[in-house]
């Protein structure tokens with residue numbers, strides 16, 4: 001399908017920008033949304049697409065975003081809830097780290113689904129895609145806030161699929177390990193031990209992919225109507241092993257943590 005009306009959040013750079021570019025490449029129109037006005041406006045101008053600067057973690061921000069999409073595109077066929085943050089390390093993660101992580105990594109998805117899913121039906125179908133993480137299926141060493149908020153994002157997406165998947169809403173969850181983006185680069189200069197552990201574990205777990213590869217795998221999963229989009233195939237294997245023998249998987253995670261000095 002081409003010519004769809006799409007919204008991608010967190011589209012000023014990294015995976016979100018790559019998803020927007022991949023959609024545009026196949027003939028879709030995309031409203032690029034991000035908190036960072038300068039970068040999202042530059043990306044929108046460069047790609048010849050509309051852009052929106054705002055905070056998708058707040059209900060008002062999502063309401064404004066959907067209103068802008070209606071204005072610019074005349075509706076939304078594909079929503080990609082991709083904006084995310086990676087903050088809060090170890091048990092030092094404080095109340096602010098927890099609430100912001102849950103707002104951006106989970107509640108932004110819930111708020112967007114509340115605004116959009118009731119509009120979609122078998123006659124007028126929509127796609128709701130989320131960028132979760134491998135951390136949402138497994139865990140993220142060093143960061144409880146990221147582990148829990150990404151797990152919750154997968155949980156919400158599963159609930160949406162179970163409830164609306166046969167009523168015209170296609171749900172896909174992108175769950176990569178490392179992808180070369182500004183988020184990943186920020187970890188290279190981390191000094192706090194749990195933050196260093198978090199980033200070292202992503203680097204050691206598997207290949208760091210280009211954002212365009214994560215975008216390609218997401219679009220392929222959407223086309224095929226698959227729930228899970230796994231740019232790193234090993235994540236599916238580990239997820240299966242975890243379900244089969246969780247204690248064994250946890251022992252492996254402990255050994256992995258120790259091997260990284262955590």
Ligand SMILES: NC(=O)c1ccc[n+]([C@@H]2O[C@H](COP(=O)([O-])OP(=O)(O)OC[C@H]3O[C@@H](n4cnc5c(N)ncnc54)[C@H](O)[C@@H]3O)[C@@H](O)[C@H]2O)c1
Pocket residue numbers: 009010011012013014015016033034035036054055056057082083084085086104131132133134175176177178179180181182183184202
């Ligand atoms: N890079 C990785 O290794 C990796 C791995 C797995 C999952 N992810 C997930 O991929 C998604 C994209 O991350 P990325 O790696 O491209 O990082 P990134 O930091 O380059 O992009 C995230 C974008 O989200 C925007 N954003 C943050 N909070 C926002 C808010 N409240 N409202 C609107 N925009 C907001 C940021 O300004 C930024 O442009 C995130 O959800 C991240 O958790 C990344």
